[in-house]
Amino acid sequence: ENENLSVDHKLSQVCEVLKENIPYYDWVGFYFKNGDKEELKLRSFAGEPTDHTIIPFGKGICGQVAVSNENFVVPDVKAQTNYIACSINVKAEIVVPLFLNGENIGQIDIDSHTPDPFSKEDEEFLQWVNEKVAEVLS
Template sequence: MNVAYLKSKIDIIITSESKKEEKLQAICDFLENEISYYDWVGFYFKNGDKKELKLAQYTGEETEHTIIPFGKGICGQVAVSNKNFIVQDVSEQDNYISCGWKVKSEIVIPIFVNGENIGQIDIDSHTANVFTEKDEELLEYICKNSSKIL
C-alpha cells in the first residue's frame, strides 16, 4: 500500500468544490476501488442527541445496520471508547454485529471535531488478518482531514 499516494488523492477529494456528502461518498468509492481488501467502506455519524450512530455515505453491499446503538458491535464500541478498533477475525469477537457471512475482519477509526467523537469510518474485509499499521495510518489521516469539512 502506497500511503503517500493514497493520502494525496484523499487531499484532492477533500479540497474539491463538491458538497460534503459528495466528498464523503467519493472517499468511500476511492478506498473501495483502490484497496483490494476493502470490501465495504462507510461513514457512521452520531444521530443527533441520541446514543446511536446513523449510516451516512458508504460503498459496498447493502446493510441492514443503518442505526447502531452506542456500545453494540465494533462501531458502537468505538463510539463509547473513542479509540481505534481493529478486529482481525470477527469470529473471535463476542460483541460483533454481523454485516454478512463474507466479512472476516473490520477496522473502525473515530472522527473528532473539536475534541468530540462525531462519527467514524468503518471498513469491512472479506479477508481475515488483513489490516496493518498502514491501514490505521491512512484511515486516521482521512478522519483527521475529513473532520475539517464536517
C-alpha cells in the first residue's frame, strides 16, 4: 500500500511538471484499466477536476485508445463525434497509450486550450514519458 501511495505521488508529480512547463498542456492525467472491468479509471491529474473519472472502453477519445492501442491526436475536438467534453475551454486533445510488458494498461491524456497545438514531437515525448512511468509501475 505504501508503494502505491508513492507511485500515485510520482504520477501526480509527472502531471504537474508537464502542465506547469508546457504552456499548451492545460490538463494532464493518467487513466488506467480498472481491474478486470472494460473501463478506464482516472488515477492522477493536474488541472481542473473532471466528472469523467470512469470511461467505458470505446467511449470518447480515451476509450477509443483503450481498444486501438494507438496514439490519438485531436487537433479540433469539435470535429469529433465520439468525444467526451470535460470543459468548454478545451480545443484539442492528445491521448497516448501506456504499455507494460507489451500490454496497453492505460494512457496519458492531455487537453489544450490552444487549437491544434500537438505535433509528432509531443507524441514522441509522451511515448517516452509513458515508458518511464511503466518502469515505475513494473
